[in-house]
Amino acid sequence: MRRLTPNPEFPWLETQARVTSCKYDFGEGRALAFGIPTSKHFLITFSYYAHGKTYTGEFTSRTYLEQGKTFNITYNPLAPQQNNRAANIPDTKTPLFAIGIIGSVILSLVWFAMMRGCH
Incomplete structure (x- = not known):
């Protein structure tokens, strides 16, 4: 803030x-x-x-x-x-939460892409 x-x-x-x-x-x-x-x-x-x-x-x-x-x-x-x-008071809870969600989605996509390439 x-x-x-x-x-x-x-x-x-x-x-x-x-x-x-x-x-x-x-x-x-x-x-x-x-x-x-x-x-x-x-x-x-x-x-x-x-x-x-x-x-x-x-x-x-x-x-x-x-x-x-x-x-x-x-x-x-x-x-x-x-x-x-x-x-x-810095309002950091929302940005950190958003970064965590986005990072989770990106890691999931990378994982699925690697698993798909193994076939």
Whole structure:
């Protein structure tokens, strides 16, 4: 997922976010996905108040953040659900799954082609 950046025409606003949970992320299958483990282990969930509503987001971190801790974030005033922290979680599950399916199909076709040539 691409990291969102503020538009110079509409500067993003700063506010305080509060950690609502911090869980250790075992990286379900990341070690199996081409043997590339991730160095970010904690999944941080947070909330912030903007334009009369509460919004939530999550990001990964190498360090543990205590529940209730506050930190600064910036958000898009035109779309307050967009913020500079929640966009840094890479969305790699779907591409890796698709690569696995495509690779399986290709290997099956190669196997069938080799077996057919043996007659």
